[in-house]
Amino acid sequence: MKRFIFFFYLIFISPNIFGQGLSNDVDFLTKINGLKNGYQPMMFLEKSDSIKLVSFVLDKIDDKDKQYHNEFIELRKFNAINKESILAIEENYILLILEEPSGKLRAATFGLNGKPIETVLIYDNALFPVYEFREYESRRFSPSKKYHFNPQKRSFTFSSIMKTTEIILKNNESQEIYLFDQEEYDETTNKQQLFINENGGFINYSYDYNSPPEINFGFIKLESNLFKDENATVATEYDNDDEEYYKIYLSRDKSAELVVDITHSEDLVMKIKMEEYQDVIDVSVFQQFKNILAINGDGDFCEIQSPFYQSKWYSIPLEFNVFCLEQISEKRQNEFINLTTREFKKKVKKECSPEHYSQIKKTKKNGLKNYILTSEISIKVVIKKKAQTIEEYVTFILANGC
Numbered sequence: 001m002k003r004f005i006f007f008f009y010l011i012f013i014s015p016n017i018f019g020q021g022l023s024n025d026v027d028f029l030t031k032i033n034g035l036k037n038g039y040q041p042m043m044f045l046e047k048s049d050s051i052k053l054v055s056f057v058l059d060k061i062d063d064k065d066k067q068y069h070n071e072f073i074e075l076r077k078f079n080a081i082n083k084e085s086i087l088a089i090e091e092n093y094i095l096l097i098l099e100e101p102s103g104k105l106r107a108a109t110f111g112l113n114g115k116p117i118e119t120v121l122i123y124d125n126a127l128f129p130v131y132e133f134r135e136y137e138s139r140r141f142s143p144s145k146k147y148h149f150n151p152q153k154r155s156f157t158f159s160s161i162m163k164t165t166e167i168i169l170k171n172n173e174s175q176e177i178y179l180f181d182q183e184e185y186d187e188t189t190n191k192q193q194l195f196i197n198e199n200g201g202f203i204n205y206s207y208d209y210n211s212p213p214e215i216n217f218g219f220i221k222l223e224s225n226l227f228k229d230e231n232a233t234v235a236t237e238y239d240n241d242d243e244e245y246y247k248i249y250l251s252r253d254k255s256a257e258l259v260v261d262i263t264h265s266e267d268l269v270m271k272i273k274m275e276e277y278q279d280v281i282d283v284s285v286f287q288q289f290k291n292i293l294a295i296n297g298d299g300d301f302c303e304i305q306s307p308f309y310q311s312k313w314y315s316i317p318l319e320f321n322v323f324c325l326e327q328i329s330e331k332r333q334n335e336f337i338n339l340t341t342r343e344f345k346k347k348v349k350k351e352c353s354p355e356h357y358s359q360i361k362k363t364k365k366n367g368l369k370n371y372i373l374t375s376e377i378s379i380k381v382v383i384k385k386k387a388q389t390i391e392e393y394v395t396f397i398l399a400n401g402c
Helices: 002-016 028-036 060-068 252-259 339-352 354-360 363-370
Strands: 018-020 041-044 049-051 072-075 086-089 093-097 105-110 116-130 133-140 146-150 155-170 172-177 190-196 202-209 215-218 221-223 232-238 244-250 271-273 278-297 301-310 314-318 322-324 373-384 391-399
Touching: 028 093, 041 093, 049 060, 060 116, 060 133, 105 314, 116 155, 133 301, 172 391, 232 271, 244 301, 244 339, 252 354, 278 339, 301 373, 363 373
Parallel strands: 018 041, 049 116, 244 391
Antiparallel strands: 049 072, 086 093, 093 105, 105 116, 116 133, 133 155, 146 155, 155 172, 155 190, 190 202, 215 221, 221 271, 232 244, 271 322, 278 301, 278 314, 278 373, 373 391
16 A cells, blocks of 8 residues: 555656646646746646747748748647746737757747647748858847847847858868858848737738948948937047047937846847958957946936046957947946045035035945946957958947936
């Protein structure tokens, strides 16, 4: 009898140890809620089921996808789902992100009883060799974020990416060279959206193509939707050596995207273009930020420009010719030089109004961080050629104050 009870206990707990299978029954919603609330780390979908594939973009990635899966894909081909896989639980459906072992991500809807509705590909990378060229195609939200779902609008936003390289023979070795002069697809040129209806169906696909504004340095150009009039004001200025550089005065919304922990916008993506790249050895991008002291008053804002903290240059990822401005973390926003509260109060009293001074005069030692803010973010593009190294700079001025 004891052996029988022990055997029954093992059968009962094994699904919670190894992951629970999900079948088409009324318990599906209960199991999903249990996963969402952290009662178990993962679950497997019903392996005998399949889900309908829907395609909207109809590019090479979709064509290749259909060759592998035809009109349906078996659920056993997906990894186990976890808490992060659950995007929405609505009245008539459940929205999940499903991942394949290859890394592909699909948005998928299921009925509350677990019945599969349909799925669409929202993230993928593919390589298409063409003679001496290679075409890299992707679908994603931005270089730093694979996908973006807006729960209020019930929509996904993504872009089609296409980049081309050439294989050349140099010193008896094959080298892969990116073609910087190509007009190609990425987050700066297209934005696509897809919505979900009340029954869990994917609808209202839209594709917007645009030519992003650019700033021209001569040897290179930078293109980005961040330079649009509604996002920023572009100004040309000169340094002490009479060298030209650009200052970009960002709108309040775009400034917030760089210092607040919110979804990274595809508008923060920038593209490097150049016509004479044959003797370019390497291209790299660096970012730097500046923190100052500032006090919000009653309809008035006082910035203390000195002293200030300026970070060292740090490298940010460059993919082919595309990079994304990085958000400044909360930890970095609090970085500053050694400054006593007495010195701070003295500065405010001298440079700001009596109202500002009254606001901060009781500040204690640990309260100084409340008045530190990030005022500028700079980008440095470094192009190493055989004969010289070229550096170009752009400074983004963040909108602060009331």
